[in-house]
Amino acid sequence: MTDPFETVIGLEVHVQLDTRTKLFCGCPNKFGSPPNTHLCAVCYGLPGALPVPNRRAVELAVRAGLALDCEINEESVFERKHYFYPDLPKGYQITQYEFPLAEAGSVHIRLEEERDGEPVDRNVGINRIQIEEDAGKLVHDGFPGSDKRSGVDFNRAGVPLIEIVSDPDMRSAAEAVAYARELKSRIVYCRVSDADMEKGNLRMDGNVSVRRRGDVDYGVKVELKNLNSFRFLQRALEYEEQRQREALAGGRKVVQETRLYDEARGVTEPMRSKEEAEDYRYFPDPDLPPLRLPEGLLEAARSALPEFPRARAARYRSEHGIASDQAGRIAARRDLADYYEGTVAAATGAGSPVVEAAAVAAGWITTEVVSREKLDGRFAAPPERLGELVHLLAAKELPRNAAREVFQAMCDTGRTARELMAELGFADLAGGSRLDETAARLVAEHPEDRDAYRAGKKKVIGFFVGQLMRELRGKADAREARAALERALERGSGES
Amino acid sequence: MTATAGRSCGIPHPSGGLDVTAATAARLDHAEAINRRIHAFLHLDRDGALAAAGRLERQPADARGSLFGLPVAVKDNIAVRGLPSTSGSAVLRNYRAPYDATVVERLRRAGAVILGTTNLDEFAMGSATTTGFRGPTRNPVAPDRIVGGSSGGPAAAVAAGAVPAALGTDTGGSVRLPAAHTGIFGIRPTYGRVSRFGITAYASSFDQVGCLASDLHELAQVLSVVSGADPRDATSIDREVPDFTAAAARPALPRAVVACSDEDIGILDAPSRTAFFRALRRFEEAGTTIRRFRLPEAVTTISAYYVLACAEASSNLARFDGMRYGSRVAGDGTLAAAFRESRTAGFGDEVRLRILLGTTVLSQGYRDAIYAAATAARKAIRDRLSGALEPGELLLLPIARTSPRRLSDPIEAGEDYEGDRFTVLAALAGFPALAVPAGERNGLPFGVELMALPWQETTLLSAAAAFSALPGATAQRSTSPSRGAAGAP
Numbered sequence: 001m002t003d004p005f006e007t008v009i010g011l012e013v014h015v016q017l018d019t020r021t022k023l024f025c026g027c028p029n030k031f032g033s034p035p036n037t038h039l040c041a042v043c044y045g046l047p048g049a050l051p052v053p054n055r056r057a058v059e060l061a062v063r064a065g066l067a068l069d070c071e072i073n074e075e076s077v078f079e080r081k082h083y084f085y086p087d088l089p090k091g092y093q094i095t096q097y098e099f100p101l102a103e104a105g106s107v108h109i110r111l112e113e114e115r116d117g118e119p120v121d122r123n124v125g126i127n128r129i130q131i132e133e134d135a136g137k138l139v140h141d142g143f144p145g146s147d148k149r150s151g152v153d154f155n156r157a158g159v160p161l162i163e164i165v166s167d168p169d170m171r172s173a174a175e176a177v178a179y180a181r182e183l184k185s186r187i188v189y190c191r192v193s194d195a196d197m198e199k200g201n202l203r204m205d206g207n208v209s210v211r212r213r214g215d216v217d218y219g220v221k222v223e224l225k226n227l228n229s230f231r232f233l234q235r236a237l238e239y240e241e242q243r244q245r246e247a248l249a250g251g252r253k254v255v256q257e258t259r260l261y262d263e264a265r266g267v268t269e270p271m272r273s274k275e276e277a278e279d280y281r282y283f284p285d286p287d288l289p290p291l292r293l294p295e296g297l298l299e300a301a302r303s304a305l306p307e308f309p310r311a312r313a314a315r316y317r318s319e320h321g322i323a324s325d326q327a328g329r330i331a332a333r334r335d336l337a338d339y340y341e342g343t344v345a346a347a348t349g350a351g352s353p354v355v356e357a358a359a360v361a362a363g364w365i366t367t368e369v370v371s372r373e374k375l376d377g378r379f380a381a382p383p384e385r386l387g388e389l390v391h392l393l394a395a396k397e398l399p400r401n402a403a404r405e406v407f408q409a410m411c412d413t414g415r416t417a418r419e420l421m422a423e424l425g426f427a428d429l430a431g432g433s434r435l436d437e438t439a440a441r442l443v444a445e446h447p448e449d450r451d452a453y454r455a456g457k458k459k460v461i462g463f464f465v466g467q468l469m470r471e472l473r474g475k476a477d478a479r480e481a482r483a484a485l486e487r488a489l490e491r492g493s494g495e496s
Numbered sequence: 497m498t499a500t501a502g503r504s505c506g507i508p509h510p511s512g513g514l515d516v517t518a519a520t521a522a523r524l525d526h527a528e529a530i531n532r533r534i535h536a537f538l539h540l541d542r543d544g545a546l547a548a549a550g551r552l553e554r555q556p557a558d559a560r561g562s563l564f565g566l567p568v569a570v571k572d573n574i575a576v577r578g579l580p581s582t583s584g585s586a587v588l589r590n591y592r593a594p595y596d597a598t599v600v601e602r603l604r605r606a607g608a609v610i611l612g613t614t615n616l617d618e619f620a621m622g623s624a625t626t627t628g629f630r631g632p633t634r635n636p637v638a639p640d641r642i643v644g645g646s647s648g649g650p651a652a653a654v655a656a657g658a659v660p661a662a663l664g665t666d667t668g669g670s671v672r673l674p675a676a677h678t679g680i681f682g683i684r685p686t687y688g689r690v691s692r693f694g695i696t697a698y699a700s701s702f703d704q705v706g707c708l709a710s711d712l713h714e715l716a717q718v719l720s721v722v723s724g725a726d727p728r729d730a731t732s733i734d735r736e737v738p739d740f741t742a743a744a745a746r747p748a749l750p751r752a753v754v755a756c757s758d759e760d761i762g763i764l765d766a767p768s769r770t771a772f773f774r775a776l777r778r779f780e781e782a783g784t785t786i787r788r789f790r791l792p793e794a795v796t797t798i799s800a801y802y803v804l805a806c807a808e809a810s811s812n813l814a815r816f817d818g819m820r821y822g823s824r825v826a827g828d829g830t831l832a833a834a835f836r837e838s839r840t841a842g843f844g845d846e847v848r849l850r851i852l853l854g855t856t857v858l859s860q861g862y863r864d865a866i867y868a869a870a871t872a873a874r875k876a877i878r879d880r881l882s883g884a885l886e887p888g889e890l891l892l893l894p895i896a897r898t899s900p901r902r903l904s905d906p907i908e909a910g911e912d913y914e915g916d917r918f919t920v921l922a923a924l925a926g927f928p929a930l931a932v933p934a935g936e937r938n939g940l941p942f943g944v945e946l947m948a949l950p951w952q953e954t955t956l957l958s959a960a961a962a963f964s965a966l967p968g969a970t971a972q973r974s975t976s977p978s979r980g981a982a983g984a985p
Binding site: 041044045046047048049050051052053080082084085086089090091092152279281282283286287288289 | 573574575581591593594595597692693694696700727728729730731807808810811813814816819820821835858859863
């Protein structure tokens with residue numbers, strides 16, 4: 001039986017921009033400082049203070065717009081949105097309304113699970129992106145007298161935000177989460193924000209309605225607030241979807257209202273209904289002339305835009321020939337992908353063919369580099385250094401078994417792979433003359449064993465490998481040692 | 497510039513230098529004396545002024561600014577660091593500005609000595625300087641009468657000789673009207689010419705800092721100092737500041753005077769009408785080309801101004817919520833009550849009226865009908881005024897419909913709004929306008945307004961200089977001790 005209802009979801013996502021200073025004043029945009037230490041006349045709303053837009057914030061907002069395939073408006077307008085709340089210093093928030101910075105974008109999402117027998121693979125429209133200022137934050141504990149009253153920390157007041165408003169294009173909680181994840185990944189990737197949800201750098205509100213399948217009009221919309229992790233987003237949307245479906249199935253009406261998600265109880269509860277909804281009295285901010293993009297800003301933002309993970313992974317597969325899952329893992333993180341590309345470039349610069357360099361580099365980065373990073377949070381060796389190591393490996397100048405030791409030493413000392421190879425006694429071992437010379441000498445020194453081998457007692461090679469490894473104090477790669485010995489043993493065969 | 501210093505402030509010192517401290521002290525004494533009579537100042541900063549004077553005296557002569565030693569007064573809605581800045585409102589009864597407005601910074605840098613802050617209508621909303629919570633300012637020319645407003649304090653301080661020049665703010669006529677009522681000069685510069693940073697906003701798209709002075713020379717000097725783009729005010733405009741002082745010293749009649757029509761003059765009382773025609777005739781007799789021009793309709797003009805100004809005011813005054821500074825009334829303990837009670841108790845009647853009016857016109861259903869219509873009307877008015885003037889030409893307008901009323905006269909609600917019919921034109925258009933003394937009627941000062949196209953303040957100043965020098969001009973009232981020469985205030 002097909003589902004008689006259809007859920008319709010749109011998201012409003014607030015993202016703090018990673019600027020040095022606030023949106024309209026020079027105070028630091030910094031999280032985690034003692035309360036009310038980043039304040040001035042402007043962001044505290046003193047009489048006479050005036051806002052001046054932060055160019056960097058505009059640039060980042062434009063970049064976000066481009067990253068979400070939006071059309072960027074050369075001219076947009078700051079407006080005032082009025083309401084009274086203790087964390088709002090001026091009694092209004094400076095935001096955009098009628099003429100936002102960016103419009104008409106889209107984000108592609110793909111879901112592994114199928115829905116109604118169809119795979120989910122669609123574009124979610126971005127209705128608009130607007131620039132606005134953040135409010136302060138109420139503080140309920142941790143200061144003298146907090147048992148009797150609440151305080152306000154204005155450090156966050158005036159921090160630049162973008163609000164990304166989607167079209168009502170999602171049809172399930174899972175789709176909404178996929179959209180939100182993709183949004184976050186792009187925002188982080190183009191360095192608009194670190195989008196750290198624990199710090200509140202990315203905050204989500206959802207609009208949910210349910211209608212009968214086939215209806216053209218949307219159902220009554222409920223706004224959900226306080227969805228501050230992907231898990232809560234999913235749970236709140238699922239709860240709300242179910243609540244509305246049950247109401248409709250039971251012949252009841254859904255009330256248009258704002259509901260708050262209670263994380264502890266896993267339910268949504270009414271916050272305020274539309275009847276008491278506020279009238280925000282928007283009008284253009286007379287302190288701020290229309291925002292015209294400065295000459296060159298759009299081009300600068302465009303050129304600062306990175307290649308996004310999907311395209312990047314595809315390129316790694318087709319041009320570098322690396323495996324799909326490896327390509328995906330590397331491309332998903334911009335710093336890792338940049339590191340990978342730097343490594344491959346260094347290796348090919350040293351003479352390695354791209355495909356070989358890429359294969360070795362991808363292997364090393366997804367294992368050794370990432371696990372070392374987990375220890376101290378950074379890439380231990382610069383990509384040029386790793387590139388040299390990759391080249392030595394690809395050119396078989398360095399035995400595989402020695403590479404890890406060299407890499408460790410490289411990370412610890414910061415010296416080059418070639419220097420360390422010599423120092424640690426690995427030079428000339430891999431496919432080098434030293435390996436062959438030693439093998440030949442050993443074969444000559446043990447004529448009986450040689451003859452036994454030649455007579456077909458192939459197991460004797462184990463003895464030779466043991467000898468050779470001892471001679472080279474274990475530095476040689478066992479497989480390569482074996483190959484060198486085979487060459488030496490075969491060489492004289494048929495003679496004498 | 498040393499000429500100014502000598503004339504306006506410095507007392508020759510036995511050492512051969514200038515005794516700015518003594519001159520400042522004398523000014524302060526005089527200001528205190530007149531204040532008891534007319535209540536021009538809300539706060540006299542004796543200590544700050546004397547300290548500033550002392551610092552100036554120690555300045556090397558070649559480091560002296562163009563306003564060296566010039567005593568000035570500043571309207572109380574302009575932030576002066578450390579001084580009370582109440583905007584005439586009980587809600588800011590205990591508020592002191594923690595920073596200097598840009599214009600104040602510039603005055604200080606040029607060597608001016610700020611004697612104190614002066615009275616105004618609450619949040620500059622009014623045309624009489626009667627609505628401030630500390631009571632009205634009296635007209636120094638006729639102390640039983642209003643001084644005009646809202647920059648009544650600065651005008652009275654200048655007209656009474658306490659200071660040669662003062663800063664006011666002009667939203668819809670607040671500099672020009674009290675200038676006219678006290679027989680001094682008052683200029684509203686082009687919108688964007690002077691920084692608004694540090695000015696407690698009434699209606700941001702109209703507010704401009706203006707200068708008031710008994711003499712064109714000081715007016716131009718002060719204007720020169722405060723003009724120019726400010727990186728802290730996004731609406732200030734980066735445009736070269738001409739030499740206003742030179743323009744004021746170079747009398748030149750305008751290419752043409754465009755005077756408003758007889759129909760427009762119809763709302764003046766008879767003596768004011770006569771005085772206006774006398775001013776017009778003076779230009780005519782000097783050989784100036786005269787054209788007449790029908791002003792945009794009064795009802796549209798006044799409505800557009802009040803709709804937009806009140807809309808902006810309702811927004812600008814939202815920050816006075818009793819939460820971070822200013823007076824708070826707790827009410828029943830709920831958040832909503834704290835907001836409501838603080839604002840109800842903190843604001844006076846006129847301010848509450850304008851906030852409610854502004855809130856209404858921005859509300860759903862009215863925004864598109866009323867606010868949008870007023871915006872369109874404003875643009876039409878600006879276009880019409882632009883079309884009426886060529887560069888070098890000036891519009892000649894009355895300022896007040898009548899002589900300043902007696903403080904004891906009752907006024908009807910809305911009467912003062914209609915009186916703004918002429919002055920709000922420059923405010924709506926953003927054009928510069930200058931109030932020029934033009935004799936008397938009923939024994940009280942009469943002033944006319946000259947308005948020019950944007951950025952043409954020099955034309956205004958040269959024309960005012962020329963007009964004041966014309967035969968029959970009594971630009972300076974004999975009773976006004978305007979040139980408060982040092983030592984004789």
